[in-house]
Amino acid sequence: MSARRALVAPLLALVTLLAACSSGSGEPLPDGKEVLTKSAATMAEVKSTHFVIKVDGSLPQLGVQGAEGDLNASGDAKGKAKTDQFGQLLEVDFVLAKGDLYIKGPTGGFQKLPGVLKSQVYDPTAILDPKRGVAEVLRSAKDVKTESVDDKTNVVSGTVPKDVAASLVPGITSDVKARFTMDKASLRLQTARFELDGGAVEITLSELDKLVEVAPPA
Structure with missing residues (x-):
């Protein structure tokens, strides 16, 4: 030889x-579908979170171009959102308390609007909803594959049906590729990244189960 x-x-x-x-x-990668199923069960029990919505690229069909705030599983939330209004990017403060929506633009104070209009800004309450939020997204993913595992995280990819993904990312009209990063020990979701034509949307969650209290603006 x-x-x-x-x-x-x-x-x-x-x-x-x-x-x-x-x-x-030195160990085989864990089964991706099993990881997502366990993560979904864990996330369905989360009572509050800090969230960041980041939009990369040009995705005018989404309406919301970014958001950050805090929410609880009762449906109360507060934070800031960037929305595309007639071609202009407008940042607004929002408070969603007891079913009522309050919006504050660049000038003036908060205005009270019907809660049903929250989807025109961004509906963060969907994130922790066990039936339409991150838990359902994780449960519904198809063609799942574990990408990597290290000492701190599991990274799993898959395809999310459009109707499920649209609850978190308004404007989605087709099934979407997604990548999920979870804490290895708890399997709590840290980031969910959705790849779309023209760009991507990434949702980051932190400070899970930290007390979040939301009151209507004075």
Whole structure:
């Protein structure tokens, strides 16, 4: 056997071993569908969160171009949202308390609007709704694959049906590729990134189950 063949054979064996294992852990990657199912059950029990909605690229069909705030599972929320109004990006403060929506633009104070109009800004209450929020998104993902595992996180990708994804990302009209990052120990969702034509939307959750109290503006 030539010296070259003697070198290539063990290298191929090493590459095969690494491909079958997680990054440096020496263990097979966990089943992605099982990870998402467990994560969905965990997220269905979360009572509050801080959220950040980030839009990358040009996605005018979404209406909302970014948002950040706090919400609880009772449907109360407060924060800021960037919306596209007639081609202009407008940042507004919003408070959703006891079913009523309050909006404050660049000038003036808060205005009370019917809660049914919240979808025209952004409806953050969907995020923690077990039947239409992140828990349902995780449960509904198809063609699931574990991308990577390290000491702190699991990363799993899949395809989310359009009707489910639209609850979190208004304007979606087709099934969407998504990537989920979860805390390895608790399997609580940290980020969900949806890839769309023209850009992407990323939802980041933090401070889960921290007390969030929302009152109507004075």
